Amino acid sequence: MSILTRREAEAAEAQATSTTLRADRRFLWAWLTISTALSVCGNVGHAALTVPPGTAQALAIGWAIAPPTLLMLAVHGLPTLTRMLGSETSDKLLSAVVWGVTAGAFGWSAYGIFSFTEALGVPAPLAALAPLVIDLSVFGATRGLVLTSPIAARLKVGAQPQRAVSPQLSKDSAPTTAPRQAPSTATSAAPAVPRTPSPDAPTAPRPAPPNAPQKVSSAANPAPETVALASRIVESRAVRQPVSVVSRILDLAESESRKNVIADRAGVHHSVVSKVLEAAETQRRSQLAVAS
Numbered sequence: 001m002s003i004l005t006r007r008e009a010e011a012a013e014a015q016a017t018s019t020t021l022r023a024d025r026r027f028l029w030a031w032l033t034i035s036t037a038l039s040v041c042g043n044v045g046h047a048a049l050t051v052p053p054g055t056a057q058a059l060a061i062g063w064a065i066a067p068p069t070l071l072m073l074a075v076h077g078l079p080t081l082t083r084m085l086g087s088e089t090s091d092k093l094l095s096a097v098v099w100g101v102t103a104g105a106f107g108w109s110a111y112g113i114f115s116f117t118e119a120l121g122v123p124a125p126l127a128a129l130a131p132l133v134i135d136l137s138v139f140g141a142t143r144g145l146v147l148t149s150p151i152a153a154r155l156k157v158g159a160q161p162q163r164a165v166s167p168q169l170s171k172d173s174a175p176t177t178a179p180r181q182a183p184s185t186a187t188s189a190a191p192a193v194p195r196t197p198s199p200d201a202p203t204a205p206r207p208a209p210p211n212a213p214q215k216v217s218s219a220a221n222p223a224p225e226t227v228a229l230a231s232r233i234v235e236s237r238a239v240r241q242p243v244s245v246v247s248r249i250l251d252l253a254e255s256e257s258r259k260n261v262i263a264d265r266a267g268v269h270h271s272v273v274s275k276v277l278e279a280a281e282t283q284r285r286s287q288l289a290v291a292s
Contacts, residue, residue, distance in 0.1 A: 018155050025152060028144045032072075035137035039068035042113035042134065049119050067109030071135060074102040075142040083150070106135050222251040229283055238279035239272055249276045 043064035051060040077098050081091075110131030117127040222230070230247035233239065239246060245266060252262045259277075263270040 014155070021148065021152055021155060025145065025148060028141050028148070031137060032141035032145065035134055035141060036068055036072060038134045039071075039109055039113060039138055040065055042116045042130070043067055043109060046112040046116035046119070049116065064112060067105050067112060068135075068138060070101065071105035071109055072138055072142050074098055074105055075139050076146055078102065079143065079146045102139075106139070109135050222247040226250045229280060232283050233276060233279040236279060236283075238282075239275045241268065241272060241276070246276055249273055250280055253277055253280075 044061050047060035047064040048057065051057040078095075081094060081098060113131040113134055114127050117130040118124055122130075227243065227247045230243045230250055233246050234241070234243050245268060249262060249266050249268070249272070252265055253273075256262055256265075259270050259273045263273045266273070
C-alpha cells in the first residue's frame with residue numbers, strides 16, 4: 001500500500017509541476033506576443049508618420065519590422081548558443097557579436113518607439129520610458145521562454161521513465177519476503193535433539209518433556225537465535241527500536257509475509273518492518289560470508 005501511495009503522490013506532484021510549467025509558458029508567450037506587437041506598432045507608426053505616402057512609405061513600414069524581429073532573435077540566440085556550445089567551449093567573440101546585435105536592435109527599435117510616442121504628444125521624459133518598457137518586455141519574455149524550454153522538454157521525456165520504473169519496485173518487494181520465510185532454525189533444531197539421546201534407551205524419554213514446553217513457549221517468546229539476530233540489528237543502528245520489538249517482528253515474519261499485518265501485530269509502522277527485515281537479510285548474508 002505504501003508503494004502505491006508513494007507512486008500516486010509522485011505522479012500527482014509531477015502532473016502539478018507540468019501543469020504549472022505549461023501555464024507559466026503560456027503567460028510568457030502572451031507577454032512576448034503583446035510586447036512584440038507593441039514594438040512593431042511603434043516602429044511602423046514612426047515610419048508611417050515620418051515618410052511621405054508612396055513607395056518609400058511602404059518600404060519604410062516593412063523595414064520598421066526589422067528592429068523588433070532582430071531583437072527577439074538575438075535574445076533567443078544568446079542562451080541557445082551557450083547551451084549548444086557549453087560553458088567550457090563558449091566562444092567569447094561569438095557571444096560579443098550576439099550581444100552587439102542585441103544592443104543594436106534594442107537601440108534601433110527604441111528610437112522608433114520613442115519618436116512615435118513623442119509624435120503622439122507625450123512629453124519626452126515619459127516617451128523615453130516607452131521603448132524601455134516595451135523592448136525590455138520582449139527581452140525578458142524571450143529569454144524566459146528559451147531558458148524554460150529544456151525544463152519543459154525534460155518533464156515530457158521524464159514522465160515516461162518514472163511510470164516504467166514503478167512496477168519494478170513492486171516486483172522486487174515480493175521476492176524479498178520469500179527468503180525471510182526460509183530460515184527454519186527452530187524446526188531443524190527440534191529433530192536434532194531426539195537424535196542425540198537415541199543411543200541411550202533409558203534416557204530417551206527423559207529429555208523429551210523439557211523440549212515440549214520450549215516449543216510451546218516459542219509461540220509467545222522468540223527463539224534465542226531470533227533474539228540474538230535482533231540484538232545485532234539494534235547494535236548496527238539500522239532501526240531505533242528495542243530488541244524486544246525487533247525480535248517480535250522477526251518472529252512474526254517467519255509465519256507472515258505481509259508487512260502491514262506484521263506492523264499491526266507488532267504495533268509499529270510498516271516502514272520499521274521493512275527496515276528490520278532488510279537489516280536481518282544483511283546480517284544473514286554477512287554470517288554466510290564469514291562462514292564461507
